[in-house]
Amino acid sequence: xxxxxxxxxxxxxxxxxxxxxxxxxxxxxxxxxxxxxxxxxxxxxxxxxxxxxxxxxxxxxxxxxxxxxxxxxxxxxxxxxxxxxxxxxxxxxxxxxxxxxxxxxxxxxxxxxxxxxxxxxxxxxxxxxxxxxxxxxxxxxxxxxxxxxxxxxxxxxx
Amino acid sequence: xxxxxxxxxxxxxxxxxxxxxxxxxxxxxxxxxxxxxxxxxxxxxxxxxxxxxxxxxxxxxxxxxxxxxxxxxxxxxxxxxxxxxxxxxxxxxxxxxxxxxxxxxxxxxxxxxxxxxxxxxxxxxxxxxxxxxxxxxxxxxxxxxxxxxxxxxxxxxxxxxxxxxxxxxxxxxxxxxxxxxxxxxxxxxxxxxxxxxxxxxxxxxxx
Numbered sequence: 407x408x409x410x411x412x413x414x415x416x417x418x419x420x421x422x423x424x425x426x427x428x429x430x431x432x433x434x435x436x437x438x439x440x441x442x443x444x445x446x447x448x449x450x451x452x453x454x455x456x457x458x459x460x461x462x463x464x465x466x467x468x469x470x471x472x473x474x475x476x477x478x479x480x481x482x483x484x485x486x487x488x489x490x491x492x493x494x495x496x497x498x499x500x501x502x503x504x505x506x507x508x509x510x511x512x513x514x515x516x517x518x519x520x521x522x523x524x525x526x527x528x529x530x531x532x533x534x535x536x537x538x539x540x541x542x543x544x545x546x547x548x549x550x551x552x553x554x555x556x557x558x559x560x561x562x563x564x
Numbered sequence: 565x566x567x568x569x570x571x572x573x574x575x576x577x578x579x580x581x582x583x584x585x586x587x588x589x590x591x592x593x594x595x596x597x598x599x600x601x602x603x604x605x606x607x608x609x610x611x612x613x614x615x616x617x618x619x620x621x622x623x624x625x626x627x628x629x630x631x632x633x634x635x636x637x638x639x640x641x642x643x644x645x646x647x648x649x650x651x652x653x654x655x656x657x658x659x660x661x662x663x664x665x666x667x668x669x670x671x672x673x674x675x676x677x678x679x680x681x682x683x684x685x686x687x688x689x690x691x692x693x694x695x696x697x698x699x700x701x702x703x704x705x706x707x708x709x710x711x712x713x714x715x716x717x718x719x720x721x722x723x724x725x726x727x728x729x730x731x732x733x734x735x736x737x738x739x740x741x742x743x744x745x746x747x748x749x750x751x752x753x754x755x756x757x758x759x760x761x762x763x764x765x766x767x768x769x770x771x
Contacts, residue, residue: 467619471712503746508663515753519709521673523666526753549769550745 412479413495413514413527415563419479422516426472433465475516482514484561493535493559495527500558501535507557512536567690574635574687584639585725588647589658589739591732597634601627604724608717614756615716622713623720626702629684630721633703637683645672661746677707719757722748726761730768 414422482496493499498511510525512535518526525532531554534544538556545553578598586594605627612623631639642662648654664672684703688696705714706721729744752758 464619464622467617467622468711470617503663504660506660506663509666510750515715518715518751518753520747520751522669525750528753528755529751530749530758532750532753546749549765550742552742552746552749 410478412475412516413482414475414479414516415482415496415513418517419476419481422472422475426469426476429465429469429472433462433469436462436465482563484563490561491539491559493538493556495536496561496563498560498562499535499556502555502557504552510535570690571687575632577635578632581634581639584644585641586732588641588643588654589732591736591739595728597631597639600724600728601631603727604630604717604721607724607727608720611720611756611760612716615712615754617712618716619713622702623717625698626706626713626717627720629699629702630706630717632687632699633680633684635683635687637680640676642672659740659742661743661750680707716754716757719752719754722751723757723760727764730764734768 484490484496485492485494493512495512495514498509500507500509502508508523510523510532512527512532513524515526515528518524518529520529525535527533527536530546534546535554535556538544540556540559543553543555545551578601579596581597582594583597583600605624608623608627609620612618612620642664643657645668646657646662648657681700681703684700685696688699691699705711706717707714709715709718726744726748729739729741733739733741748761752761
């Protein structure tokens with residue numbers, strides 16, 4: 407795992423722990439020659455459906471990945487009141503990007519989804535925004551300059 | 565075997581399907597979807613070797629199937645829902661990365677996912693069941709960034725596009741690079757791919 411810490415929300419951790427336990431159960435049943443439970447039968451029931459039932463190599467690899475995350479995670483928590491005006495993990499940031507409005511949530515790599523505005527704290531823009539406050543202008547410039555002006559910061563962590 | 569042959573002839577159409585982003589930018593003789601898949605697969609293989617613990621076979625299979633749904637779903641860009649009528653306005657729009665409200669981001673993402681999933685189901689219907697299933701699983705993993713392979717290839721896919729954009733910029737000069745740089749700096753967080761992005765920058769901008 408290269409000593410990597412996974413920053414993760416409580417909800418995501420719960421989801422991954424559940425998957426980890428279910429996959430361990432599938433692996434156990436497979437090793438006993440029993441039919442694996444069809445927990446992932448339909449992707450409509452589980453939108454993040456991934457079937458590992460046919461390939462034992464993929465199954466083990468996913469179990470190892472989940473184990474690494476569960477053992478090396480740090481929960482994303484709301485900062486104390488005096489620090490809520492500063493961008494940190496979990497912040498929902500309203501920004502003005504060269505005159506265009508946008509909104510990002512700063513998340514850990516496991517939950518990043520730029521198409522939905524979830525920006526990784528390890529991406530150049532995520533990294534650049536961290537530690538800044540409302541009114542700050544943050545520029546990323548090599549080789550093309552873009553300026554992100556922070557308009558608002560809030561935390562909606564459960 | 566008839567149904568398997570049909571699958572091959574259908575995916576063969578991707579050799580002719582031009583990538584929408586380049587068509588909108590009026591690039592002469594732009595790459596096809598198959599061209600993009602070809603280089604993205606090789607890039608995933610070569611750069612994936614630098615990632616410890618990454619299942620290269622899985623990443624390459626994912627690369628091969630990630631855009632095949634476009635046979636029926638077509639290639640789309642984030643600009644499609646806001647395209648103005650005049651060519652002049654389109655050119656202006658394409659200079660920056662499009663920004664949407666949270667609800668519109670969600671709506672566009674769900675609509676695209678549904679359309680492409682239906683297309684992939686139709687395309688793989690005649691294949692052996694376990695193979696069709698494997699393709700769907702890999703595609704959903706790529707779409708949702710479920711596993712480390714899915715997260716790696718999602719960014720790899722964009723990196724291939726980023727490289728192609730830089731090459732067209734070098735060739736045609738009038739292509740604005742800003743939208744790719746904005747997208748890349750907001751999307752990439754994989755250290756191997758970020759390092760490679762710097763190499764592209766060095767190679768194309770500083771030489």
